Amino acid sequence: DGGITQSPKYLFRKEGQNVTLSCEQNLNHDAMYWYRQDPGQGLRLIYYSQIVNDFQKGDIAEGYSVSREKKESFPLTVTSAQKNPTAFYLCASSMVHWGEQYFGPGTRLTVT
């Protein structure tokens, strides 16, 4: 089955620890995206990548980092510099940059 997988579904971390969220797609899409969703707010773009070995900051990139070494994979690291990391994180991909987007099931991160 083609699609986007995110792991883990739930993640718990202590404050001050870095954590990496996984996103993998087998849709052969060039572009991939990370969003953050908080209650009562719309989705906010963290980072996006149009092609392998290239990525750009979105609206709320501070405290996050990404890599795009393979077309299928776009991991997101939430660093200790992110002031309020507890949120629902969604990964998406599209065939072309800003084309029709397909989303993964999300990872809920809780930092205490």
Next chain:
Amino acid sequence: KQEVTQIPAALSVPEGENLVLNCSFTDSAIYNLQWFRQDPGKGLTSLLLIQSSQREQTSGRLNASLDKSSGRSTLYIAASQPGDSATYLCAVIPGTASKLTFGTGTRLQVTL
């Protein structure tokens, strides 16, 4: 800066009713518009994509229309069912093909 508004924030209807969800955007020079549904704790599922040259798209009981001049899109759901209960989000890509902007969604409940 593109702003996307969805009103109402929540809607409850009895099963079998036809209903319309609204999405308004401030910059009419859009590239395309995408409608999603999101079930609690899940990722987004793409419902319909309308390109800027199109006026509407249909999929089963769903029909989405686009009026760029007035900055509006509507999602029409025919013969609603309890399984349609979810949050519906619209997202707009501006004409400059910059980032996708999401509305905050309409939470729909279809009651028996």
